[in-house]
Amino acid sequence: MDMQATKKKLGLKERYQVMTRGLDWEPSYQKKEDIYPYVAYEGIKIHDWDKWEDPFRLTMDAYWKYQAEKERKLYAIIDAYAQNNGHLNVTDARYLNTVKLFLTGVSPLEYMAHRGFAHAGRQFPGAGPRVACLMQSLDEIRHAQTQIHALSNYNKHYNGLHDFRHMHDRVWYLSVPKSFFDDAVTAGPFEFMVAIGFSFEYVLTNLLFVPFVSGAAYNGDMSTMTFGFSAQSDEARHMTLGLEVIKFILEQDPDNLPIVQRWIDKWTWRGYRVLTLVAMMMDYMLPKRTMSWKEAWEVYFEENGGALFKDLARYGITMPKCAETIALEKDHLSHQAWGTFYNYGAAAAFHTWVPEKEELDWLASKYPDSFDKHYRPRLEYWREQAAKGNRFYNKTLPMLCQTCQIPMLFTEPGDPTKICYREVDYKDNKYHFCSDHCKEIFEHEPEKYIQSWLPVHQIYQGNCFPEGTDPTAEGFDPLAAVLQYYHLEFGRDNLDFEGSEDQKNFDAWRGMATKNA
């Protein structure tokens, strides 16, 4: 007992240190640069990895305990929701298209984050960041799986979700989120951390994850809401990691500042371009809206993000230049995006529609400077045409931006009547861009972005037909062949919501559940 009394009691911080970085050692049988080969080439200078402040202190025993408790609750709710046909309690069947967009566009990114953080968690020479990254890697496979499991019951009853993983690697608009994450994991480990840990998890998560989960809560989707809420404490850890990474890199060497600033500029823009899909989801796809895209941008980026960049000013970091362009686009983004998807509704794995009259009024009230003037007349015209049996489906393929891979649908900053085109000549080829920012990103790393797997180019090159297709055969229908390659079922997954199988089934099933037939 005397011995026990003389034992030094460890503080929390010290205890966590012996549980993590105390395990590491200076190797002598292999060279450090061979063990951590990827840490130098980006030009980031780190002098002392011990200066890393652990953003959270969670040992594995505590991790298992907390996370298992969360999993137990989550799966109990998912099971109860499925057993009770909870899907019939969503506001209306149009809502389901939000779920489709999420599963095909976002869940595969959670998996990519899992692998990306395993890579970062192996490659940093500092033990502190390695442990933090590996824990995030483990969390991210959780998020991918809980989403797939939670949405599995929707897939059993509705279309568009049935081959989400196959679609993610092929379908034209899904190359936008896919190329975003491919871009991040193919960058060096430091850029990956700034791209995903900071720009995506810290700066933009409130504009991606939160709108989907809040939309679910507003629209009676308890499955999505529950996995969202269950991921909240994980996300909080990821955000503190993202912020610590930035501070740590910037405090290590003044030469790191211009590199980091360029990454923040790039990834804010790359992330924002992916959020185009979220903007349209918020304004058009949720039957019961939580807030408009413009409001979300103002609250979560302009106010909260503004405060963050003020805080980072002491390191010399400034607000990304692209914020000015984004501010000019916020009255237009969602309307231009939805208009495009309405056009290409035959080639999308979710349904599109013209909003109801009171929804148009809601949009007008949220976008007083743009909606009635530029977008309402077009939507009303499409509705009239559809009523006459002329539902318009665009069958020509759009030009894509070489960087963000979104069709060239955006207008000139400040002039919503003119499409914005930029181009660059590089090694005897002409490359096209949706904006100055995407063009600049390309110009900084042309050898990377000339590799882009652009869905439209690939279709024209004949790379997006099922194996054995003969495009020279008589009556060859290229759109049908591309949809087969996507595993997209014509007439079930695509086209207008009006008249869709989802619409009919939902009505019939809700009738069975609420009425005596």
Next chain:
Amino acid sequence: MHIDLRTVTIKPLRHTYDHVARRIGGDKPASRYQEGTFDLQATANFHYRPTWDPAHEIFDTSRTAITMADWYAFKDPRQFYYGAYTLARAKQQDTAEANFDFVENRGLAQALPVELKDAVLRLLVPLRHVAWGSNMNNASVCAYGYGTAFTQPCIYQAMDQLGIAQYLTRVGLLLGDLDTLDEGKRAWMEDDAWQGLRRYVEDCFVLQDPFELFVAQNVALDGLLYPLVYETIVDDVLSSRGGTAVAMLTQFMTDWYGETKKWVDATMKTAAAESADNKALLETWTSHWRDRAAAALLPVARLALADNADSVMSDVVQQFNSRQAKAGVAI
């Protein structure tokens, strides 16, 4: 007695995702392991080559010399997806916590004979660094391996090994103090007994082939270390000398090894059964790393077993060989 609760029954359009249905022989209900594993990793239309490894795609089968017609032939017999994994570990963690409490509250650590306690610390504390090395190596296999069926268990294995390193740290702090950890690290860095093992671990850090790394770490090193240290030295030898309390503190490791080796064996079996080339390669790798691991562990075994070490080690190697033979790897 049967009671008939009525619910509104809707006939679903399908029972699982198409990519899962293609793998389980048609549209039928799938398990959470299947839905959470099959085809999760991207396989097609990568946009850019890694700037850190331009010779390969982001995920690339050619990072390893093992070839598989289908990387989803691998199955984790534990069917671990994240939820099943954390539930299993939380339960073990509960037991470990109760064991630590038991040893601490009853003063069992103080009751250990001094020379026994010293022997335990001399043996177990440096092993926290070995577990840490395994954490890094499994992170590597997870990051650079191919196919979720193969890589998913590796992130669990990586974090388990971090947990083991942390339990060993707690053993050091319970039976000793902060200086004990420092002394363990000094021995790890300097003492002859540990240098073979440290060299082994550091050599693994630079292995480029993720499957060879899997063999070197999870098959060869763990396949000798756990039976030697936990099943033999701690559970048998030290227990018979009055060290049962130590076996309580390392129960997690014993149980964990019993469980994880089923996955390791299943993985070897599947890869070896795929082709004669795979089998030959696995035999070469396994015998190479087995010999190195056995040589590296022998001086460590001597710390606790003295003259007995050689015969115990040769028993452990014998068991290891027959375990591999069952998995289809003849060495």
